[in-house]
Amino acid sequence: MVLLKRTLDHGVNGYPSPAIPRAPRSIRKRGFRQKKREGGQVCAFELLATVAGKLLEESECSSASSSAAVGFDQCGIDKNAAIKKELLDVDKTLGGEHDDQGSSEGSVFFSGLQRDTCKGKLETVKEVTADHVSLFASSACSEKVDCESKLVTQKINDVFVKHSCKIDGSSPKCGESDDTNLDNGLIRKLLCTNGDASGDITTANKSSAPANCEENVNLTLCRGSNPNASSLKHGSDVKLNCKDDDEILSRCSKPNNTMKAFRSPTCVEDHKLLMSGCWKTVPKLKDDEPSNTDGGSKQNYPCKRPSYEIDRSQRNTPFKKRRLLERSSVVTYDGGISCESVSNSPEKEIDVEKNLSAGKLHEGKGMPSSVFCRQKSCNSRNSQVRLSIKSFKVPELFIEVSESTTVGSLKKTVLEAVTTILGSGLRVGVLLQGKKIRDDSRTLLQSGIAQSDDMDTVGFMLEPNSPSQPSPPIYPEEPPSPLPCDSPKFVNRSQVNPNGDSFAIKTPEKPSITYSNRSSGSIKDLVPSTTELTDKTVSNSKALVSVPEESMEALTVVPMSQRSKRPDIGQRRTRRPFSVSEVEALVRAVEKLGTGRWRDVKLCSFENAKHRTYVDLKDKWKTLVHTARISPQQRRGEPVPQDLLDRVLAAQSYWSEHQAKQHGKQQQQQGIFPKLTDSVAGKA
DNA sequence: ATTAGGG
DNA sequence: CCCTAAT
Numbered sequence: 001m002v003l004l005k006r007t008l009d010h011g012v013n014g015y016p017s018p019a020i021p022r023a024p025r026s027i028r029k030r031g032f033r034q035k036k037r038e039g040g041q042v043c044a045f046e047l048l049a050t051v052a053g054k055l056l057e058e059s060e061c062s063s064a065s066s067s068a069a070v071g072f073d074q075c076g077i078d079k080n081a082a083i084k085k086e087l088l089d090v091d092k093t094l095g096g097e098h099d100d101q102g103s104s105e106g107s108v109f110f111s112g113l114q115r116d117t118c119k120g121k122l123e124t125v126k127e128v129t130a131d132h133v134s135l136f137a138s139s140a141c142s143e144k145v146d147c148e149s150k151l152v153t154q155k156i157n158d159v160f161v162k163h164s165c166k167i168d169g170s171s172p173k174c175g176e177s178d179d180t181n182l183d184n185g186l187i188r189k190l191l192c193t194n195g196d197a198s199g200d201i202t203t204a205n206k207s208s209a210p211a212n213c214e215e216n217v218n219l220t221l222c223r224g225s226n227p228n229a230s231s232l233k234h235g236s237d238v239k240l241n242c243k244d245d246d247e248i249l250s251r252c253s254k255p256n257n258t259m260k261a262f263r264s265p266t267c268v269e270d271h272k273l274l275m276s277g278c279w280k281t282v283p284k285l286k287d288d289e290p291s292n293t294d295g296g297s298k299q300n301y302p303c304k305r306p307s308y309e310i311d312r313s314q315r316n317t318p319f320k321k322r323r324l325l326e327r328s329s330v331v332t333y334d335g336g337i338s339c340e341s342v343s344n345s346p347e348k349e350i351d352v353e354k355n356l357s358a359g360k361l362h363e364g365k366g367m368p369s370s371v372f373c374r375q376k377s378c379n380s381r382n383s384q385v386r387l388s389i390k391s392f393k394v395p396e397l398f399i400e401v402s403e404s405t406t407v408g409s410l411k412k413t414v415l416e417a418v419t420t421i422l423g424s425g426l427r428v429g430v431l432l433q434g435k436k437i438r439d440d441s442r443t444l445l446q447s448g449i450a451q452s453d454d455m456d457t458v459g460f461m462l463e464p465n466s467p468s469q470p471s472p473p474i475y476p477e478e479p480p481s482p483l484p485c486d487s488p489k490f491v492n493r494s495q496v497n498p499n500g501d502s503f504a505i506k507t508p509e510k511p512s513i514t515y516s517n518r519s520s521g522s523i524k525d526l527v528p529s530t531t532e533l534t535d536k537t538v539s540n541s542k543a544l545v546s547v548p549e550e551s552m553e554a555l556t557v558v559p560m561s562q563r564s565k566r567p568d569i570g571q572r573r574t575r576r577p578f579s580v581s582e583v584e585a586l587v588r589a590v591e592k593l594g595t596g597r598w599r600d601v602k603l604c605s606f607e608n609a610k611h612r613t614y615v616d617l618k619d620k621w622k623t624l625v626h627t628a629r630i631s632p633q634q635r636r637g638e639p640v641p642q643d644l645l646d647r648v649l650a651a652q653s654y655w656s657e658h659q660a661k662q663h664g665k666q667q668q669q670q671g672i673f674p675k676l677t678d679s680v681a682g683k684a
Numbered sequence: 685a686t687t688a689g690g691g
Numbered sequence: 692c693c694c695t696a697a698t
Contacts, residue, residue, distance in 0.1 A: 597686095598688095599687085614687085615693090618688080
């Protein structure tokens with residue numbers, strides 16, 4: 001009797017019978033579920049944006065020329081017609097004029113305005129490409145790296161800030177239609193809207209967009225040439241937010257002709273001298289695409305290389321779904337910034353496109369046309385290093401405006417948002433092969449920038465200009481190995497979505513202190529002055545620091561392999577080693593339930609350990625078994641008592657022998673423990 | 685959603 | 692821990 005009882009309860013070897021059938025999954029209690037993440041946006045920039053907008057009202061950019069037009073890509077000709085009309089109206093309102101030819105010099109492109117569906121009017125500014133910032137720097141020993149940085153900074157600020165900008169838009173179609181608009185472009189904005197067209201950013205959009213049509217809206221910021229243009233009244237409901245770059249791209253499921261920066265013929269002309277040779281090194285974008293060495297031909301135009309290339313390439317890449325960060329925004333750095341050189345392969349080119357921030361300089365061939373080119377002076381004798389920055393990207397922004405906002409106001413809003421960031425001061429970082437050169441005293445020669453052939457890339461990154469921290473590296477430089485978890489770093493992990501599918505925008509969970517601690521890139525730095533802010537405003541801004549942090553992150557050269565932006569997506573969870581007591585509980589549970597029932601194990605012993613998923617438990621068991629099998633000297637981490645390890649081995653042995661899991665084993669088990677099985681069956 | 689395994 | 696295929 002006693003013996004039988006024991007058998008029933010614990011099985012022959014002290015383990016429960018493997019033959020105990022599990023209730024059908026459908027009726028089993030589902031106690032444990034992965035926490036579902038709520039969608040929704042965190043409009044962390046909202047306050048800032050409002051403030052920024054006020055500041056901007058008094059800024060020079062704000063009062064400067066703002067001739068603007070907005071174009072919506074795709075979705076039909078009729079729509080374009082409507083848009084054109086709208087644009088005309090807007091231009092009239094603004095008193096601006098299209099200066100298709102005159103403002104091309106120093107063009108900068110913006111890319112990536114996205115409207116989000118949840119609020120109806122979230123747009124993101126994704127990229128700024130500084131088309132055509134050319135510099136000269138000497139590789140002579142007297143030239144320092146910081147000189148170069150400053151040079152770049154000055155250039156950028158010149159283009160972005162010192163000159164008034166205007167937003168220009170177009171809906172470039174493949175073909176010849178919008179060349180003039182393209183010519184305009186210094187700054188282009190790409191609006192990549194989500195499929196839900198119900199939200200109307202503009203009246204133009206509203207008027208003609210098919211309900212399910214994904215569309216791209218392009219804005220081009222041009223150096224303003226019309227100081228007489230009236231300044232639109234700034235709306236009070238501007239929202240800025242940062243967003244994942246990939247998300248934008250992923251939502252661009254339709255061909256987008258404007259993803260790539262391009263050179264206008266005018267620009268080429270204007271800078272022929274500086275750029276001589278540079279453009280000849282531009283690799284062919286497509287096999288059938290003739291090289292664009294013939295100057296002002298249209299072959300440089302993006303429509304020659306529509307962005308469906310991106311989609312296509314992305315589709316070729318296995319889609320890696322990354323687990324959403326469950327709770328922690330503090331993570332260990334699990335990877336290095338691998339600033340690979342950018343090759344001219346289509347794939348990599350695309351990656352570069354998607355790369356959030358940085359420009360990379362390239363030498364010789366293999367230079368992606370869309371980013372940077374670097375060229376050493378033909379005259380090597382003079383030791384001059386010629387650098388040409390072709391594009392910079394800005395952090396992604398969300399802009400939220402009301403439905404009744406006019407196109408002109410939208411443009412204005414975008415302009416303000418952009419200039420707020422750009423105008424608040426930028427610092428330029430120099431990277432060589434992905435490694436940030438911090439030593440400003442080094443010469444180009446010493447730092448390797450002046451050397452040519454073996455150097456693949458030189459990059460620049462835009463950083464917020466933080467007065468308090470003159471030159472603090474925001475990001476771990478060249479993080480070669482995982483850092484201790486008590487030394488939180490932010491990881492940029494790529495979130496490539498090859499399918500071009502949009503995926504849920506993850507709202508960053510409560511900003512952790514960590515973000516605040518790393519305020520060098522915080523939004524505070526984006527605001528020129530806080531003197532006008534109320535205390536409340538300031539405190540609110542601080543509370544929102546985490547988002548700008550990400551946004552600033554986007555300003556650096558982020559290797560394609562590990563961009564992230566939102567720490568909650570694609571972010572590795574914080575490592576949480578199992579404690580001995582946890583191991584104990586796990587062992588006990590496995591002894592009772594067996595391997596292969598991790599959900600039950602979870603329910604049994606880790607119900608309250610939210611951070612331990614059944615997968616975690618399974619993994620831990622796996623490592624426990626491994627640990628138990630290796631010599632104690634080889635074990636790492638907190639030592640697990642040997643007796644526990646012995647139990648692990650015993651349980652593993654037992655349960656692998658008596659697979660409770662599946663059917664086929666039933667026979668065998670019955671053969672071994674007929675009495676047990678029968679008893680259980682009878683009991684059931 | 686779980687399980688099983690590879691990385 | 693992550694990522695996925697297979698259930």
